[in-house]
Amino acid sequence: MAEEILKVEHLNKFYGDWQALHDISFDLKKGEVVTLLGPSGSGKSTLIRTLNGLEDFKDGAIYFKGEKVDPSPKTWQGLRQKIGMVFQSYDLFPNLTVMDNILLAPTKVQNRPREEVKKEAMELLERVQLADQADSYPRQLSGGQKQRIAIVRALAMHPELMLFDEVTASLDPEMVRGVLNIVKELSDRDHMTMIIVTHEMNFASQIADKVLFLEDGKILEQTPGKQFFEHPQTERAKEFLSSMDF
Numbered sequence: 557m558a559e560e561i562l563k564v565e566h567l568n569k570f571y572g573d574w575q576a577l578h579d580i581s582f583d584l585k586k587g588e589v590v591t592l593l594g595p596s597g598s599g600k601s602t603l604i605r606t607l608n609g610l611e612d613f614k615d616g617a618i619y620f621k622g623e624k625v626d627p628s629p630k631t632w633q634g635l636r637q638k639i640g641m642v643f644q645s646y647d648l649f650p651n652l653t654v655m656d657n658i659l660l661a662p663t664k665v666q667n668r669p670r671e672e673v674k675k676e677a678m679e680l681l682e683r684v685q686l687a688d689q690a691d692s693y694p695r696q697l698s699g700g701q702k703q704r705i706a707i708v709r710a711l712a713m714h715p716e717l718m719l720f721d722e723v724t725a726s727l728d729p730e731m732v733r734g735v736l737n738i739v740k741e742l743s744d745r746d747h748m749t750m751i752i753v754t755h756e757m758n759f760a761s762q763i764a765d766k767v768l769f770l771e772d773g774k775i776l777e778q779t780p781g782k783q784f785f786e787h788p789q790t791e792r793a794k795e796f797l798s799s800m801d802f
């Protein structure tokens with residue numbers, strides 16, 4: 557049986573007195589892809605950010621590879637080396653070249669030799685068809701190119717889990733497919749374990765091993781991907797899918 561990468565148990569998250577996540581429980585095995593779906597404001601970003609220590613949580617537990625995560629900043633610093641995250645907003649350093657953006661964390665945080673990481677970074681850039689942009693600055697790139705670099709930068713850390721938070725939401729339509737294809741290939745070819753927040757339903761239906769459908773901070777459905785898209789169980793999920801033209 558595949559190794560368990562993540563387990564979330566009865567997680568509750570508050571912003572002040574207001575509860576944003578209610579009793580969230582799920583698990584994720586090595587190589588599995590989970591997509592978080594649900595209407596705007598249902599808590600998808602909050603959940604994915606909590607899994608990377610960007611948000612604290614009140615009670616419940618998160619286990620990474622069987623070990624309970626002690627929610628202190630120091631623990632998360634260590635774990636973030638194993639959990640790669642790509643956001644809607646790229647977050648590349650504007651004053652660094654593409655290559656230096658990629659090299660920064662592996663060389664400074666993981667202390668890996670610069671030449672070794674550079675060689676690997678070039679291979680990754682070739683893979684996303686951006687090897688010729690290694691010396692460019694982020695401002696010289698299109699949104700789709702920046703997002704492909706952000707993915708490469710996360711991969712250069714050798715993550716065991718990748719989190720994607722609406723990575724195509726800011727892109728022009730013609731850029732979306734290129735970025736989604738890279739994410740799909742990470743699953744098909746590298747068997748990367750991933751949690752993906754997306755509004756791209758066709759993509760979600762192709763990639764999801766499991767869907768968590770959220771509303772008002774609660775998981776309303778937790779089902780295998782195929783089943784969710786073909787036979788959603790709740791009325792809310794049916795309405796959601798038809799509102800997304802699926």
Ligand SMILES: Nc1ncnc2c1ncn2[C@@H]1O[C@H](COP(=O)(O)OP(=O)(O)OP(=O)(O)O)[C@@H](O)[C@H]1O
Pocket residue numbers: 571576594595596597598599600601602603
């Ligand atoms: N920092 C914050 N402080 C207070 N409330 C917040 C904060 N961040 C998010 N929220 C609230 O938490 C709820 C869930 O927001 P979240 O961004 O997680 O939803 P989402 O499902 O990702 O939505 P979308 O699809 O629009 O991105 C919303 O009601 C939002 O207003």
